[in-house]
Amino acid sequence: MRCNAIREGLTGFVSDPRDNPGRFNEFRYNGARVFIDFAHNPHSIAAVCDALSVFPSTRRFLMLSQPGDRSDQDIDEATTTALQFQPDLIVAAEIADYLRGRALSETPGLIEASAIAAGIKPENILHASSPSKGAKVILDQVQPGDLILLLVLSDRERVFETLAGP
Helix, strand or coil, X not given: CXXXXXXXXXXXXXXXXXXXXXXXXXXXXXXXXXXXXXXCCHHHHHHHHHHHCCCCCCCEEEEECCCCCCCHHHHHHHHHHHHHHCCCEEEEECCHHXXXXXXXXXXXXXXXXXXXXXXXXXXXXXXXXXXXXXXXXXXXXXXXXXXXXXXXXCCHHHHHHHHHCC
């Protein structure tokens, strides 16, 4: 392969929904910065939170979900790691296609319990029946200067559509 082809490929790559869907995709919405990432384990969540720690913000919103086949401890660890983002509001989203043996609402309930145990006030935690609905709950509240992290394992296309607007 020629050096020019490699250079063009690397310099032309962007972290957008077309080239790299769900990997640190940045959007602007109502003056806020919105990041969508596929991160779903503590290591990848920590990396995203670390990258966003340098971004100034007025308020921070976080949406997360977990597949049902994760242990309670894994869900707790993923949640407490995501709290490094220091969110003002958390939306725990259900992933109906990933229940994997858990009851409906069980996983968001575990996320909520972990967040409360880590010091988040219950009134700052909401539940959503899907990632796209969770994203909408957050996007309906954002203002200029806000920073939003949407950890989206599934339902990503609908979240992208929500960000694109009507």
